[in-house]
Amino acid sequence: MKPVKFVFFLDLKSAYKTFIRNKIRSFLTILGIVIGVGAVIATVSIGQGASEAIQSSINAMGANMLMILPGSSSLGGVHSGFGVLPTLTLRDAYAIRKLPAVKTDSGMMGMAQQVVWRGNNWATLINGANSTFSEIRNWPVAKGTFFSHGQVVSAANVAVIGNTAATELFGLINPIGHTIIIKNIPFTVVGLLSIRGFNAFGQDQDDIVVIPITTMLEKVAGTTWVHAIAVSAKSAKDTSKAQSEITALLRQRHHIPAHKASDFFVRNLTQIAQTANSSANTFTVLLGSIAAVSLLVGGIGIMNIMLVSVTERTREIGIRMAVGAKKKDILKQFLIESSVLSLFGGVLGIGAGMGISSAISAFSPLKTIVTMEPVIIALIFSLCVGIFFGFYPAYKASRMNPVEALRYE
Amino acid sequence: MNSGIIKEQAKDGDILKFQGNPAVSGGESGTANGNAQMIRLEDIRMTYDVGDISYEALRGIDLDVGKGEFLSIMGASGSGKSTLMNILGCLDKPTSGRYFLEGRDVSNLTSDELAEIRNKKVGFVFQGFNLIQRLSVVENVELPMYYSGIPSKEARDMAMEALKLVDLSDKGNKFPNQISGGEQQRVAIARAIVNNAPIIMADEPTGNLDSVRGADVMNFFKKVNAERGVTIILVSHDKNIANYGRRLITVKDGVIISSSIIEANL
Numbered sequence: 001m002k003p004v005k006f007v008f009f010l011d012l013k014s015a016y017k018t019f020i021r022n023k024i025r026s027f028l029t030i031l032g033i034v035i036g037v038g039a040v041i042a043t044v045s046i047g048q049g050a051s052e053a054i055q056s057s058i059n060a061m062g063a064n065m066l067m068i069l070p071g072s073s074s075l076g077g078v079h080s081g082f083g084v085l086p087t088l089t090l091r092d093a094y095a096i097r098k099l100p101a102v103k104t105d106s107g108m109m110g111m112a113q114q115v116v117w118r119g120n121n122w123a124t125l126i127n128g129a130n131s132t133f134s135e136i137r138n139w140p141v142a143k144g145t146f147f148s149h150g151q152v153v154s155a156a157n158v159a160v161i162g163n164t165a166a167t168e169l170f171g172l173i174n175p176i177g178h179t180i181i182i183k184n185i186p187f188t189v190v191g192l193l194s195i196r197g198f199n200a201f202g203q204d205q206d207d208i209v210v211i212p213i214t215t216m217l218e219k220v221a222g223t224t225w226v227h228a229i230a231v232s233a234k235s236a237k238d239t240s241k242a243q244s245e246i247t248a249l250l251r252q253r254h255h256i257p258a259h260k261a262s263d264f265f266v267r268n269l270t271q272i273a274q275t276a277n278s279s280a281n282t283f284t285v286l287l288g289s290i291a292a293v294s295l296l297v298g299g300i301g302i303m304n305i306m307l308v309s310v311t312e313r314t315r316e317i318g319i320r321m322a323v324g325a326k327k328k329d330i331l332k333q334f335l336i337e338s339s340v341l342s343l344f345g346g347v348l349g350i351g352a353g354m355g356i357s358s359a360i361s362a363f364s365p366l367k368t369i370v371t372m373e374p375v376i377i378a379l380i381f382s383l384c385v386g387i388f389f390g391f392y393p394a395y396k397a398s399r400m401n402p403v404e405a406l407r408y409e
Numbered sequence: 410m411n412s413g414i415i416k417e418q419a420k421d422g423d424i425l426k427f428q429g430n431p432a433v434s435g436g437e438s439g440t441a442n443g444n445a446q447m448i449r450l451e452d453i454r455m456t457y458d459v460g461d462i463s464y465e466a467l468r469g470i471d472l473d474v475g476k477g478e479f480l481s482i483m484g485a486s487g488s489g490k491s492t493l494m495n496i497l498g499c500l501d502k503p504t505s506g507r508y509f510l511e512g513r514d515v516s517n518l519t520s521d522e523l524a525e526i527r528n529k530k531v532g533f534v535f536q537g538f539n540l541i542q543r544l545s546v547v548e549n550v551e552l553p554m555y556y557s558g559i560p561s562k563e564a565r566d567m568a569m570e571a572l573k574l575v576d577l578s579d580k581g582n583k584f585p586n587q588i589s590g591g592e593q594q595r596v597a598i599a600r601a602i603v604n605n606a607p608i609i610m611a612d613e614p615t616g617n618l619d620s621v622r623g624a625d626v627m628n629f630f631k632k633v634n635a636e637r638g639v640t641i642i643l644v645s646h647d648k649n650i651a652n653y654g655r656r657l658i659t660v661k662d663g664v665i666i667s668s669s670i671i672e673a674n675l
Contacts (some may be wrong), residue, residue, distance in 0.1 A: 326526020
């Protein structure tokens with residue numbers, strides 16, 4: 001019946017006037033909400049920044065990567081860990097390459113060896129890999145080239161060197177074209193890998209020399225077993241499919257009966273990435289909910305001041321009732337007032353939170369990310385705080401007896 | 410809305426003629442006023458419970474008030490006149506008895522229904538002016554229309570018209586603390602009549618004013634009574650003020666002890 005717009009506008013105007021009349025008091029009232037919302041926005045932006053950082057470091061490990069490791073053994077009651085049994089061969093790797101969900105693969109073998117160049121020597125990780133290593137690990141060369149498929153097939157004596165190993169051996173000299181000695185075998189350096197830095201476990205990923213897996217097996221290690229097979233699935237969605245395809249294929253190739261456990265193990269790095277990401281999210285939710293407690297405290301502050309305001313304005317309530325305000329009119333007026341207060345606090349809080357977040361981005365290595373979602377949630381939440389904590393004072397106002405309210409001094 | 414006002418005024422013309430007949434507008438309390446009856450009270454009682462003691466503020470009031478009447482209620486403090494006024498103004502409900510307002514029994518309505526009646530039928534003028542300080546003069550006058558849902562443009566026009574009637578059209582944008590007490594009381598009168606309420610309840614309207622300003626305010630009551638045919642019920646303990654009415658009743662210890670017509674004002 002009533003033109004809602006007009007009534008709502010007048011209530012808003014009245015709320016605004018009350019706010020202006022008691023500037024300091026209003027500001028102190030909403031300070032709790034400002035701090036609460038600000039803290040929520042800031043912590044969520046930190047959490048999202050951290051989760052983004054984890055995501056990108058996991059992507060750097062390799063796109064849609066699966067690792068196949070030899071299984072554990074339990075011979076004569078002695079349980080050894082994964083990767084001990086020699087069960088995987090290069091032939092397994094070549095077979096895996098033909099699976100539909102698999103894009104590329106690389107048999108891998110790593111061992112620590114002394115590397116010599118002229119008078120210098122350095123103990124580093126020698127990694128036997130396929131020519132697809134660079135692609136699977138998402139790790140381009142900075143100088144020269146990666147060794148080719150042909151060089152892998154012919155078991156050529158070529159090496160691609162990581163930045164740390166290169167610096168230790170060559171200093172500032174460009175290593176491309178020089179010959180290094182590994183286990184008395186000369187290798188020509190054809191490429192220098194780009195700098196990767198440390199991984200999540202504090203290992204220097206650049207302290208590495210990569211040589212063809214064939215050369216590794218035949219000339220350096222003298223074996224046919226590989227330590228691991230790295231596989232790149234066609235897409236992130238395909239990793240689970242690739243995992244089951246590989247399991248089925250290898251069980252068949254290794255003649256493992258259905259009732260026996262596999263002699264290998266497939267690790268889905270995408271799954272590990274998702275786990276890490278979800279733990280970052282848990283962290284964000286935890287911090288965010290601690291910050292949300294201060295929103296609650298802010299709400300209690302609003303309730304307190306609204307109760308004071310209702311008492312102060314008893315006479316006004318009496319006048320409004322005398323000229324025809326119904327219970328719901330008074331209720332609405334005070335609810336709008338408390339909502340405007342806390343919503344304004346929410347807006348200030350969002351500003352404060354964004355400020356803190358960009359300050360953290362500017363002065364620390366962590367890059368924070370503010371998305372729309374927590375901003376909208378914080379706004380809605382602060383509005384709800386205003387309505388929830390404003391309800392009791394407003395209800396109290398609406399139940400006043402007009403005769404007594406008019407007599408109130 | 411405007412056509413409504415015109416209609417009201419046309420009717421009032423008839424009533425004013427009607428009022429010229431003392432046999433109808435005056436007479437003994439409890440006499441029916443025929444078609445022009447505005448208010449009828451039947452054996453109204455009001456009991457307050459204060460702890461274990463119950464205190465009877467009104468002990469059987471019977472009263473008829475005609476449309477367009479100017480009735481003064483006199484009584485010392487504690488006589489029950491304020492309680493009577495609260496009941497007449499639908500601010501309070503009687504403990505027992507029946508109250509008919511324009512023929513409708515309003516003695517047992519809910520508080521929201523009473524609020525609606527106050528909004529449509531009754532305007533109040535209090536001793537302490539009771540304007541909202543935060544609102545400008547014209548916004549104070551608009552207040553009743555705010556609760557009856559009249560659109561803002563129309564409400565502003567009606568408020569300005571009401572202010573014009575009390576000679577305050579130039580003070581609309583001032584705030585209550587920027588105008589004199591007499592002017593504040595005239596704003597209260599404007600607020601009381603703005604929604605075309607047929608009754609004004611005035612509770613000691615000159616109590617906070619000096620005699621010159623008081624007389625000024627009383628003349629505005631006479632003016633709205635004469636020009637708009639608004640029924641005025643005036644509560645006062647001051648004989649000089651009460652004498653502005655055309656009928657005077659005296660309340661003592663919760664009952665009406667006398668009722669007389671003030672011949673000079675007829």
